[in-house]
Amino acid sequence: MDLIYLDNNATTKVAPEVLEVMLPYFKEEYANPSSIYEFAKNANHTVRDSRGVIKDFLNAANEKEILFTSCGSESANTAIRGVLNMNKNKRHIITTKVEHPCVLNLYQTLEKEGYKVDYIGVNSNGELDLAQLEESINYDTALVSIMYANNETGVIYPIEKISEIIKSKNKETKFFVDAVQAAGKIPIDVQALGVDLLGISGHKFHAPKGIGVLYLNSKTLITPLIIGGHQERGKRAGTENVPYIAGIAKAAELAADGMKYELTEVKRLRDKLEAGIIKNIFNSRINTSISNRVPNTTNIGFEYIEGELILLHLSDLGICASSGSACTSGSLEPSHVLRAMNVPFTAIHGSIRWSLSRYTKESEIDYVLKVLPGIIDKITALSPYQDELANLKRLRG
Amino acid sequence: MWDYSEKVMDHYRNPRNVGKIDNADAIGEAGSLTCGDSLKIYLKIKDGIVTDAKFQTFGCGSAVASSSILTEMIIGKSVEEVKKITNKDIADQLGGLPPEKMHCSVMGYEALEDALKNFDDLTDLDDLRNEKPAEKIVCTCFNVTENLIWDAIKQNGLRTVEEVTNYTKAGGACGKCKGLIQDIIDTYYKKEESHKEESSLSPAQKILKINKIIESQISPELQKDGGDITLVDIDGNKVLVKLRGKCSGCKNSHLTLKAFVESTLRETVDKNIDVIEVA
Numbered sequence: 001m002d003l004i005y006l007d008n009n010a011t012t013k014v015a016p017e018v019l020e021v022m023l024p025y026f027k028e029e030y031a032n033p034s035s036i037y038e039f040a041k042n043a044n045h046t047v048r049d050s051r052g053v054i055k056d057f058l059n060a061a062n063e064k065e066i067l068f069t070s071c072g073s074e075s076a077n078t079a080i081r082g083v084l085n086m087n088k089n090k091r092h093i094i095t096t097k098v099e100h101p102c103v104l105n106l107y108q109t110l111e112k113e114g115y116k117v118d119y120i121g122v123n124s125n126g127e128l129d130l131a132q133l134e135e136s137i138n139y140d141t142a143l144v145s146i147m148y149a150n151n152e153t154g155v156i157y158p159i160e161k162i163s164e165i166i167k168s169k170n171k172e173t174k175f176f177v178d179a180v181q182a183a184g185k186i187p188i189d190v191q192a193l194g195v196d197l198l199g200i201s202g203h204k205f206h207a208p209k210g211i212g213v214l215y216l217n218s219k220t221l222i223t224p225l226i227i228g229g230h231q232e233r234g235k236r237a238g239t240e241n242v243p244y245i246a247g248i249a250k251a252a253e254l255a256a257d258g259m260k261y262e263l264t265e266v267k268r269l270r271d272k273l274e275a276g277i278i279k280n281i282f283n284s285r286i287n288t289s290i291s292n293r294v295p296n297t298t299n300i301g302f303e304y305i306e307g308e309l310i311l312l313h314l315s316d317l318g319i320c321a322s323s324g325s326a327c328t329s330g331s332l333e334p335s336h337v338l339r340a341m342n343v344p345f346t347a348i349h350g351s352i353r354w355s356l357s358r359y360t361k362e363s364e365i366d367y368v369l370k371v372l373p374g375i376i377d378k379i380t381a382l383s384p385y386q387d388e389l390a391n392l393k394r395l396r397g
Numbered sequence: 398m399w400d401y402s403e404k405v406m407d408h409y410r411n412p413r414n415v416g417k418i419d420n421a422d423a424i425g426e427a428g429s430l431t432c433g434d435s436l437k438i439y440l441k442i443k444d445g446i447v448t449d450a451k452f453q454t455f456g457c458g459s460a461v462a463s464s465s466i467l468t469e470m471i472i473g474k475s476v477e478e479v480k481k482i483t484n485k486d487i488a489d490q491l492g493g494l495p496p497e498k499m500h501c502s503v504m505g506y507e508a509l510e511d512a513l514k515n516f517d518d519l520t521d522l523d524d525l526r527n528e529k530p531a532e533k534i535v536c537t538c539f540n541v542t543e544n545l546i547w548d549a550i551k552q553n554g555l556r557t558v559e560e561v562t563n564y565t566k567a568g569g570a571c572g573k574c575k576g577l578i579q580d581i582i583d584t585y586y587k588k589e590e591s592h593k594e595e596s597s598l599s600p601a602q603k604i605l606k607i608n609k610i611i612e613s614q615i616s617p618e619l620q621k622d623g624g625d626i627t628l629v630d631i632d633g634n635k636v637l638v639k640l641r642g643k644c645s646g647c648k649n650s651h652l653t654l655k656a657f658v659e660s661t662l663r664e665t666v667d668k669n670i671d672v673i674e675v676a
């Protein structure tokens with residue numbers, strides 16, 4: 001049985017080219033890049049060059065604006081804690097209801113520490129309420145923190161516009177963007193976006209797990225989260241993870257080269273999957289169909305059935321996807337993102353996120369479209385809501 | 398990824414007895430669409446025997462497996478036997494469930510109980526419930542009643558709020574009812590404790606035991622000092638005794654009674670015993 005991996009927003013496979021550039025730093029080039037001898041020169045230059053690649057990938061103004069971290073969560077924690085520590089007199093933060101848990105849980109902790117946090121809502125398409133955002137910004141706002149693209153729905157938020165709103169209301173307010181789900185899927189230009197800080201994670205675009213990046217512009221000061229040596233210009237202690245830094249740089253190069261493919265071919269396959277499901281399965285609905293989404297993601301609700309069972313049956317056929325259903329995660333409540341969008345309860349528990357990558361083949365999408373109706377039929381037959389299902393079928397024909 | 402047993406996987410892959418029974422003798426429901434899982438169970442009952450059972454479930458793999466195996470467990474059994482099935486029996490039959498999924502087995506139990514309650518001939522189910530607090534919604538997010546939490550604690554020996562959440566979902570969303578759940582746990586174990594103490598000895602056993610302790614341990618000690626003791630009566634935890642010989646009229650008799658006789662009986666029989674001297 002071949003594996004069909006459609007869960008690339010969870011993690012991605014390491015690109016063979018990426019693994020290849022990493023291996024020498026485990027085997028021969030294991031020097032500490034801070035060491036003085038000749039043997040360390042290659043490691044040192046690799047870190048330097050990789051920083052340059054990431055600078056270009058994000059279109060930062062300067063290599064000094066790029067920090068290597070261990071993951072997206074570390075980038076976010078460093079940015080948020082770092083900014084707040086440098087602006088102790090300001091106690092107000094604005095974020096959204098649909099952020100990734102790594103950020104949301106940090107804000108809940110900060111609330112306990114005495115910060116006031118406003119959570120901006122979304123409409124049923126998953127689009128942010130920008131008026132609410134504008135109203136919320138005041139003299140005391142230290143930080144606005146908004147993701148670039150949503151991990152569950154793929155919806156892209158208007159970062160450039162939000163930057164303008166923030167600057168027009170309070171020039172001292174810093175703007176952090178969690179771009180973990182955007183990197184590798186859409187071009188990122190930190191200067192055009194006008195953001196102060198932005199975090200990405202390697203394993204979402206075919207680098208390995210365990211490497212992330214934090215961009216912070218030269219006007220933004222932060223305190224380090226990890227205190228120790230002078231690495232990363234004193235902003236992040238710890239010996240540089242040379243193989244992984246080489247890896248994320250290679251992954252960024254590949255992503256930049258493949259961006260057009262992502263925006264055309266990956267999108268075409270995603271759209272084919274989406275259209276095929278909606279056409280052939282009467283109790284399915286796209287949870288948001290707006291065009292402004294990353295090209296690889298779709299979130300589809302199957303009404304009156306439960307998501308975990310769909311995933312288990314898919315898994316039996318080697319197909320990997322994920323669900324916003326409560327049962328899958330072990331938490332008892334369904335996805336906070338879908339709830340914030342007011343996805344109806346008939347569909348929220350049966351919502352499946354499909355996320356493709358440049359490795360997804362058309363034959364794989366065809367296979368999913370071939371087997372999925374049977375799986376959904378089988379599970380629908382178990383449902384106690386047969387009358388409601390019959391009504392739905394009549395309505396949608 | 399859940400670590401489901403082979404049996405669970407077999408039952409969600411090939412669920413048995415799916416569907417509806419027209420003209421069912423009893424129908425039971427549990428859960429709701431809003432809460433993310435729900436179950437409907439249909440029973441055909443003839444001469445006190447469950448002759449057929451079918452189910453419809455909206456829920457995850459373990460919810461479907463719990464419903465499916467439950468129908469297998471009850472077909473052919475008498476109503477009396479079926480009444481004794483607990484959520485733990487369902488989970489055990491499945492070769493166990495992950496802790497976070499135990500509420501699926503509880504849902505099966507709930508639906509079955511609901512069906513039996515709705516079955517006309519069954520009114521004595523109330524007797525099973527008479528020791529429980531009145532019906533009351535504890536967790537408003539998942540509509541979990543006090544009775545269900547009480548049953549889950551009782552059937553599974555749950556001790557913590559987290560365990561109750563795993564088994565009933567109560568407290569799993571907003572978490573506001575966690576204090577209430579703790580209260581129910583506390584009340585349950587307090588009740589159980591006092592039951593245990595009272596029921597550990599029947600009144601007759603208690604009289605015999607007190608008598609034996611007095612004869613074999615207390616009396617010989619008093620005799621050494623030229624005194625003695627006789628048991629006059631026992632009224633609940635009140636032990637009435639008569640002191641004799643040198644003890645009678647001894648100015649230390651009160652001390653003897655409390656520090657020796659009473660403490661010995663409290664240690665060996667019941668910590669609530671009061672020893673009272675009668676003339």
